[in-house]
Amino acid sequence: MSLVQIEQVVKRYGGMISVDHLTLTIRQGEIYGLLGPNGAGKSTTIKMLCGLLDIDQGEIRVDGFSVRQRPLDVKRRIGLVPQDLAIYERLTARENVNFFARLYGLRGNLLQERVDEALEFVGLSDRQHERPGEYSGGMKRRLNIACAIAHRPKLIIMDEPTVGIDPQSRNHILESVRQLNRMGSTIIYTSHYMEEVSALSTRIGILDKGHLIAEGTQEDLRAQVSDEERLILQTAHMSAAAVQELQSHPRIKRLTETDGRLEVCVPANHAPLQDVLFILSKHDVTIQSLTRVEPDLETLFLSLTGRTLRD
Numbered sequence: 001m002s003l004v005q006i007e008q009v010v011k012r013y014g015g016m017i018s019v020d021h022l023t024l025t026i027r028q029g030e031i032y033g034l035l036g037p038n039g040a041g042k043s044t045t046i047k048m049l050c051g052l053l054d055i056d057q058g059e060i061r062v063d064g065f066s067v068r069q070r071p072l073d074v075k076r077r078i079g080l081v082p083q084d085l086a087i088y089e090r091l092t093a094r095e096n097v098n099f100f101a102r103l104y105g106l107r108g109n110l111l112q113e114r115v116d117e118a119l120e121f122v123g124l125s126d127r128q129h130e131r132p133g134e135y136s137g138g139m140k141r142r143l144n145i146a147c148a149i150a151h152r153p154k155l156i157i158m159d160e161p162t163v164g165i166d167p168q169s170r171n172h173i174l175e176s177v178r179q180l181n182r183m184g185s186t187i188i189y190t191s192h193y194m195e196e197v198s199a200l201s202t203r204i205g206i207l208d209k210g211h212l213i214a215e216g217t218q219e220d221l222r223a224q225v226s227d228e229e230r231l232i233l234q235t236a237h238m239s240a241a242a243v244q245e246l247q248s249h250p251r252i253k254r255l256t257e258t259d260g261r262l263e264v265c266v267p268a269n270h271a272p273l274q275d276v277l278f279i280l281s282k283h284d285v286t287i288q289s290l291t292r293v294e295p296d297l298e299t300l301f302l303s304l305t306g307r308t309l310r311d
């Protein structure tokens, strides 16, 4: 059963189109990973989905309710963990969670139980009476999550929740996403980190310049590029002539070079590695490291757009 239906949605800022006739469906029980580089339109889509930004064209429905016509019914079903922290530094952690849970209508004993549960869930019970000003970046992110889940929403949306945090908090957040899903919530998780989206998602949509350029399970997406692999070489003394010669090699499908980091797409199992090494050595390029990467989401993105996700 579908929980979210986005149909032909368009958003423009001034003359520029940020979300371009986007259509996608998210089913109940999924962890849907929305992957795309910076500026792809992920946050804009999420804001429209939550009713925080007007839709220019098209329609979004959550649990059957139109975001335009029934915004309150939609908001009640959603817990949003926004990209920019939405917590009050002057309130304690507990007061923050309490505040957001009250906005969703919780009162009395149930309110206190749910606040306890949310704080426990993100591992902040011990420090619930402190103000978040004293917290690390990762703890603030976890508090941000607690504020979004205390009302037990059907749909939890996390917009780049691991940007700029320590590995321990990152792992904690990724594990909480899985656990929230096991407890029954459908999750939309946006990120420009391929590894995170790969590790978490049951289905993945790849967004670029406001378009959904690919969608499917991890296996579906990998199968689209199973005939390619990538070589990543860190080099010194790279020259334009070497790049040019590599580009004209018949078996090199694509190539990007930034500050000596060379990424080359070649047919799988027939990697013309010797040729690449020969050309580089001919041009006196020093090879500092070389990695062979099996087809992955980055390969797919590169194959569809000619750019890397990090561009």
Ligand SMILES: Nc1ncnc2c1ncn2[C@@H]1O[C@H](COP(=O)(O)OP(=O)(O)OP(=O)(O)O)[C@@H](O)[C@H]1O
Pocket: 013, 018, 036, 037, 038, 039, 040, 041, 042, 043, 044, 045, 160, 192
């Ligand atoms: N308030 C705004 N005014 C003008 N342009 C905007 C505004 N918000 C977003 N944009 C533009 O819309 C496009 C999509 O931005 P959006 O923030 O949705 O991308 P994103 O995929 O979430 O990337 P990021 O991870 O960097 O937030 C970008 O080109 C961005 O510059």
